[in-house]
Amino acid sequence: xxxxxxxxxxxxxxxxxxxxxxxxxxxxxxxxxxxxxxxxxxxxxxxxxxxxxxxxxxxxxxxxxxxxxxxxxxxxxxxxxxxxxxxxxxxxxxxxxxxxxxxxxxxxxxxxxxxxxxxxxxxxxxxxxxxxxxxx
Amino acid sequence: xxxxxxxxxxxxxxxxxxxxxxxxxxxxxxxxxxxxxxxxxxxxxxxxxxxxxxxxxxxxxxxxxxxxxxxxxxxxxxxxxxxxxxxxxxxxxxxxxxxxxxxxxxxxxxxxxxxxxxxxxxxxxxxxxxxxxxxx
DNA sequence: TTACTATGATACAAAAAAAGTGTCAAGTAT
DNA sequence: ATACTTGACACTTTTTTTGTATCATAGTAA
Numbered sequence: 001x002x003x004x005x006x007x008x009x010x011x012x013x014x015x016x017x018x019x020x021x022x023x024x025x026x027x028x029x030x031x032x033x034x035x036x037x038x039x040x041x042x043x044x045x046x047x048x049x050x051x052x053x054x055x056x057x058x059x060x061x062x063x064x065x066x067x068x069x070x071x072x073x074x075x076x077x078x079x080x081x082x083x084x085x086x087x088x089x090x091x092x093x094x095x096x097x098x099x100x101x102x103x104x105x106x107x108x109x110x111x112x113x114x115x116x117x118x119x120x121x122x123x124x125x126x127x128x129x130x131x132x133x134x135x136x
Numbered sequence: 137x138x139x140x141x142x143x144x145x146x147x148x149x150x151x152x153x154x155x156x157x158x159x160x161x162x163x164x165x166x167x168x169x170x171x172x173x174x175x176x177x178x179x180x181x182x183x184x185x186x187x188x189x190x191x192x193x194x195x196x197x198x199x200x201x202x203x204x205x206x207x208x209x210x211x212x213x214x215x216x217x218x219x220x221x222x223x224x225x226x227x228x229x230x231x232x233x234x235x236x237x238x239x240x241x242x243x244x245x246x247x248x249x250x251x252x253x254x255x256x257x258x259x260x261x262x263x264x265x266x267x268x269x270x271x272x
Numbered sequence: 273t274t275a276c277t278a279t280g281a282t283a284c285a286a287a288a289a290a291a292g293t294g295t296c297a298a299g300t301a302t
Numbered sequence: 303a304t305a306c307t308t309g310a311c312a313c314t315t316t317t318t319t320t321g322t323a324t325c326a327t328a329g330t331a332a
Contacts, residue, residue: 003225004248005319012244028278042321048280060279061329077247089139107267108148111213111258112140118254122247131243141290164307178292184309196308197300 004081010038011046011084012077012131018056019072019132026065049083072132078123088120140217146174147182147220148213148267154192155208155268162201185219208268214259224256 013036021027029047033040047066050056054069068075082088149172157163165183169176183202186192190205204211218224 007320016243030278039321041323044279045281045321051279058279059329060277060327061331062277063330064278064328066279077244107152107269108213108262111262115255115258118258119251122251122254126244126247133243143290166307175292177294180308181292187308194308195300196298196306198306199301200299200307202308 005085007042007046008081008085010036010043011050011080013038014043014046015050015055015068015075015080016128016131018066018068019075019128021067024067026059026063026067028065032066046084050080053079053083055079055083068128072128075128076124077126077128077131078120080128081123088116088123141221143178143182144217144221146172146179147186147216149174150179150182151186151191151204151211151216152264152267154202154204155211155264157203160203162195162199162203164201168202182220186216189215189219191215191219204264208264211264212260213262213264213267214256216264217259224252224259 014032017032017036018027029044030040032038032047033043036043047056047058050069051058051066055075056066056069058064058066078088150168153168153172154163165180166176168174168183169179172179183192183194186205187194187202191211192202192205194200194202214224
């Protein structure tokens with residue numbers, strides 16, 4: 001339970017690499033892939049996800065590549081994770097309203113809701129600016 | 137991310153059903169399975185997990201079945217979930233110490249650790265006694 | 273225009289995990 | 303003995319994850 005998938009891990013590695021670049025620097029997926037040790041084609045798909053959501057901007061053709069879509073301080077870890085893994089949902093019941101008819105399950109329901117909001121707020125509190133800092 | 141599997145859901149339904157029984161009452165898996173709408177063979181495996189950990193006691197043969205291994209107030213939701221899903225680990229890095237060599241990842245590390253402990257404490261705070269209460 | 277480069281979209285394939293079944297052994301009651 | 307019920311374990315099916323391949327699209331440069 002609660003595991004971040006490899007995709008989510010790669011997504012973080014990749015976008016943190018972008019966040020570490022000088023502002024305005026455009027980098028290739030191939031470079032990011034090599035630097036982070038992730039398959040290039042897989043990472044490319046992840047970055048396309050980011051691009052659709054505006055987390056990164058992309059440019060095609062010679063000299064093309066990716067850069068952050070906004071300031072690192074304006075991109076949260078939650079946005080990154082949800083971009084590739086979908087919304088934080090600890091239990092299927094939270095997905096569809098009214099789908100949970102079982103008494104026993106409904107007592108559990110508020111617990112999952114609490115977990116959901118706790119985790120969301122923890123991830124909301126961390127930005128790419130934080131993550132891009134070198135460890136001392 | 138963060139989804140409880142069906143197995144975890146079944147586990148909760150099943151053991152909550154046990155918690156709702158009169159103290160000392162032994163019930164068959166088949167009964168629990170039918171009442172909770174879970175495949176009997178699948179639920180049986182889940183209950184065997186519980187039995188190994190002492191969350192439930194089991195009796196074989198005619199008149200056999202399952203009952204809670206201790207008071208509902210002494211069984212936490214965390215114990216139930218971990219019994220079938222394994223320990224709460226939001227990121228693979230937390231599994232093996234020293235497996236995380238990547239700078240970018242290591243900045244993320246403490247965040248997952250925080251999530252882990254938050255979720256654990258939320259689940260620790262809920263017991264089967266709470267869950268067995270009828271909803272008003 | 274033509275060639276080259278890099279992302280975008282989408283379909284496909286392989287691997288891993290989850291979900292579920294089946295068989296037989298072991299213990300218990302009548 | 304016989305019927306009943308859990309225990310252990312191997313096996314199958316389904317779903318999800320992970321990754322690859324192909325071609326389209328757009329931009330750059332000669």
